[in-house]
Amino acid sequence: MNVNEIEALLVPYLRKIKASGKKLYGILAHGLIPEELIYAAGGFPLRLILAGDKNPSTKGIEYLTSATCSFARATIGHFELKNELYSELDAIIGGNYCNGELCAIELISEYFNIPKLSIVFPSTKNEFALKFMVAELDHFKQDLERFGGIQISDEQLQNAIERYDTERDLIQEIVKIQSERGPFLSGSESLDLMYRHFLYGVDSSIEHLKQVIKELPNKQSLSKGKKILFAGNGVAFGDNIIQLIERQGLIVTKNLTWTGLDYYNSLVGRNGTPLTALARYYINAENSGRMVLSTDYFKNLTRIYEENDLDGVIFYIIKHCSIIPSLISMNLKAHLKSKEIPYLELERDYSLTSEAQLLTRIQAFKEMIE
Numbered sequence: 001m002n003v004n005e006i007e008a009l010l011v012p013y014l015r016k017i018k019a020s021g022k023k024l025y026g027i028l029a030h031g032l033i034p035e036e037l038i039y040a041a042g043g044f045p046l047r048l049i050l051a052g053d054k055n056p057s058t059k060g061i062e063y064l065t066s067a068t069c070s071f072a073r074a075t076i077g078h079f080e081l082k083n084e085l086y087s088e089l090d091a092i093i094g095g096n097y098c099n100g101e102l103c104a105i106e107l108i109s110e111y112f113n114i115p116k117l118s119i120v121f122p123s124t125k126n127e128f129a130l131k132f133m134v135a136e137l138d139h140f141k142q143d144l145e146r147f148g149g150i151q152i153s154d155e156q157l158q159n160a161i162e163r164y165d166t167e168r169d170l171i172q173e174i175v176k177i178q179s180e181r182g183p184f185l186s187g188s189e190s191l192d193l194m195y196r197h198f199l200y201g202v203d204s205s206i207e208h209l210k211q212v213i214k215e216l217p218n219k220q221s222l223s224k225g226k227k228i229l230f231a232g233n234g235v236a237f238g239d240n241i242i243q244l245i246e247r248q249g250l251i252v253t254k255n256l257t258w259t260g261l262d263y264y265n266s267l268v269g270r271n272g273t274p275l276t277a278l279a280r281y282y283i284n285a286e287n288s289g290r291m292v293l294s295t296d297y298f299k300n301l302t303r304i305y306e307e308n309d310l311d312g313v314i315f316y317i318i319k320h321c322s323i324i325p326s327l328i329s330m331n332l333k334a335h336l337k338s339k340e341i342p343y344l345e346l347e348r349d350y351s352l353t354s355e356a357q358l359l360t361r362i363q364a365f366k367e368m369i370e
């Protein structure tokens with residue numbers, strides 16, 4: 001499905017949601033904004049995932065320099081190109097996650113006249129950071145209450161957490177079936193499951209995941225092809241990087257990015273007050289890459305690689321991403337080298353990098369691991 005088809009299908013869906021009285025919140029932060037709070041506030045969180053194509057990314061240069069990541073540029077570009085999907089937003093929510101996000105949210109709010117709600121994430125995981133995160137979530141909750149003219153009770157928040165945990169449970173079930181009996185789903189098919197969540201929301205995603213689980217045993221196992229762990233930047237809608245990898249005969253069986261099923265490998269549950277439980281969950285979202293140079297990230301990646309008997313790691317970088325350069329620097333490379341894990345780093349600017357450049361590198365990597 002391309003961006004125009006998505007627009008044609010989704011706009012009526014979102015208008016219906018708005019007609020039912022729900023507010024539509026656009027989210028840029030990659031897997032870190034607690035959607036549970038928006039759901040509990042009676043809102044609909046729409047991930048601004050349309051970004052992986054050339055035209056909006058080039059258009060975004062009118063707002064952000066070409067030395068800003070093409071994800072942030074393309075997100076603004078979609079507003080400038082008057083993508084109908086984004087014209088429905090009541091507010092936009094952003095964090096301090098990275099330069100791309102900070103700048104994009106600021107400019108979208110200013111130039112497209114959309115109210116902005118902010119949230120700040122600590123970049124460590126100690127007890128003080130947890131307290132800070134709880135306070136930040138409380139601010140965010142109050143902002144949502146003010147903006148929506150509502151109150152969010154603990155019970156509503158706990159129900160929302162349970163709803164999202166139900167979805168995470170289903171995702172984990174698919175991951176388990178894939179590891180133990182599969183893989184049945186390719187990396188691109190798994191990615192489509194996440195797009196369903198980002199665009200259609202948690203309720204629609206839960207129904208869809210249940211159907212997928214029912215149908216999985218009837219699918220043919222993808223037995224051929226070297227198995228790849230994909231990590232680094234998430235894959236925006238319109239970016240065909242996973243298809244390019246799989247077209248070369250490799251299978252992306254693990255995707256640790258915020259666009260992968262493996263990102264949702266734990267539950268919020270009941271752990272103190274609902275806000276504390278949420279804070280604990282998001283502060284430990286290790287694969288988000290927010291904990292720059294975290295040794296836990298490397299250990300986690302290696303463990304998943306070894307446990308799943310994989311054949312190589314592909315680390316994906318959106319050019320000029322302010323989070324990734326320090327993360328991957330020599331530390332990750334040295335770590336994987338010491339473990340003799342084959343590693344390929346792929347970098348892309350949606351508006352500049354050609355498919356041919358990427359294909360040549362993927363092909364050479366495939367030959368190396370065969």
Ligand code: SF4
Binds near residue numbers: 069098101323324
């Ligand atoms: S690609 Fe990197 S810098 Fe750009 S919005 Fe995403 S995390 Fe931020």
